[in-house]
Amino acid sequence: MSGTGTTGIAAASRAEYCVVACAEAWRGAGEILAAPMGTVPAVGARLARLTFSPGLLLTDGEAMLMGDTPAMGTGPGSVEGWLPFRQHLTLTVTGRRHVMMGASQIDRHGNQNISCIGDWARPARQLLGVRGAPVNTLNNPTSYWIPKHSARVFVEHVDMVSGVGYERAAAAGPSATRYHRIPEVISDLGVFDFETPDRTMRLRSLHPGVSLEQVTGATGFALTIPAEVPFTREPTEAELQLIREVIDPNGLREREVPA
Numbered sequence: 001m002s003g004t005g006t007t008g009i010a011a012a013s014r015a016e017y018c019v020v021a022c023a024e025a026w027r028g029a030g031e032i033l034a035a036p037m038g039t040v041p042a043v044g045a046r047l048a049r050l051t052f053s054p055g056l057l058l059t060d061g062e063a064m065l066m067g068d069t070p071a072m073g074t075g076p077g078s079v080e081g082w083l084p085f086r087q088h089l090t091l092t093v094t095g096r097r098h099v100m101m102g103a104s105q106i107d108r109h110g111n112q113n114i115s116c117i118g119d120w121a122r123p124a125r126q127l128l129g130v131r132g133a134p135v136n137t138l139n140n141p142t143s144y145w146i147p148k149h150s151a152r153v154f155v156e157h158v159d160m161v162s163g164v165g166y167e168r169a170a171a172a173g174p175s176a177t178r179y180h181r182i183p184e185v186i187s188d189l190g191v192f193d194f195e196t197p198d199r200t201m202r203l204r205s206l207h208p209g210v211s212l213e214q215v216t217g218a219t220g221f222a223l224t225i226p227a228e229v230p231f232t233r234e235p236t237e238a239e240l241q242l243i244r245e246v247i248d249p250n251g252l253r254e255r256e257v258p259a
Helices: 014-024 039-050 085-093 133-139 166-172 212-217 237-247 252-256
Strands: 033-036 064-066 079-082 097-101 142-146 185-187 190-193 202-206
Touching: 014 039, 014 185, 014 237, 014 252, 033 039, 039 097, 039 237, 039 252, 085 133, 097 133, 133 142, 202 212
Parallel strands: 033 097, 097 142, 142 185
Antiparallel strands: 064 079, 185 190, 190 202
């Protein structure tokens, strides 16, 4: 999207649609910890806090709960609490956190891989490692942000399960499914969820300017496609001003999702 509207505000970019889609993941979340990983999710969490989810808790990335909502790349002007690692883990296992992680691979069931590419015994490429993905997915809502949607990321089967998907959680039983939930997968092409009878990935919305053929061609498995696929909602003028002037005045979002 480009150009200028009748009010003189430039139309939203693809990155800004992605920001709004990420923000919507925390709509009405209440007083929980938002844990965004990546530039666009971080902008989205700040936008949610400044608009429709004022109760969100945000950290400075280390051990402080931020009392205000500073611009990207700057520290908080005020601190409202101390959140050392032990307490952060407590929040994780009690479900009072919604994390938005990345994924090197993700499959139709929501299994996520950030550990390695290729056979686990002899991988072709070593990645981050499993890290906290299993605990995240089994204990609190876990969404995913994927800035470059491709068939190399959206795969039929992940090479290693780091984050647990719906069918594996179901096979493990009630102890795994009690708090397991994957609300959304957001990419630079659209928004996806698992609101299907068999809990497999469904296309929820397309970002404006993206075709259905683009999405299906960049996905390595068959998505559930509704009869009518809406576009991701447009940012309001107030939201665009917050994104551009308050939250991310240096335009870091456009580096993650280039126009």
